[in-house]
Amino acid sequence: MKILVSAGHSNVDPGAVANGYREADIAAEFRTLVAHELRQAGADVLTDGEGKDNKPLSEAVKLAGGVGLAVEFHCNAAINPQACGVESISLPAKRDVSERISAAIAAVLGSKLRGERGWIDQSKTPRGRLAFVNAGGVIVELFFISNPAELAAYQAKKMDLARAVAAVITGWL
Known part of the structure; x- marks a missing residue:
């Protein structure tokens, strides 16, 4: 089964900017790290760019439709620098893998799970309809970039x- 690992935002859209970091840069870095680990485990991995290259959402959405699992990484942000936690947004069919990814992140970073055990049903979020989720993907909000402690973790x-x-992704396949 082919896996898409995508970085949120793009080379021209920085996403949230806080504490000296851009969300798009963190997402691209983490995409590359996860893709490397998946390839080391023998997985068939597709990405929306390599290294610091971060293609626009329109490219990621096209790729997401043709894979068994598509995961895109983001960082949350809030005005309150104490806002914290991890969540994964998907349609109900991907709830299990969304919860597992969020739980793994919370365990490593010492974060709290937001939503329902780390899962947010797209239809119940103020974000509305997300193109990547509609294409069958999971959007993972790794941590709050606006929280210095979470960023440091x-x-x-x-x-x-x-x-x-x-490990979660390969175990889910």
């Missing part, structure tokens, strides 16, 4: 985090 543990997420 990510920076310190990103390799362990990539291994944990890759």
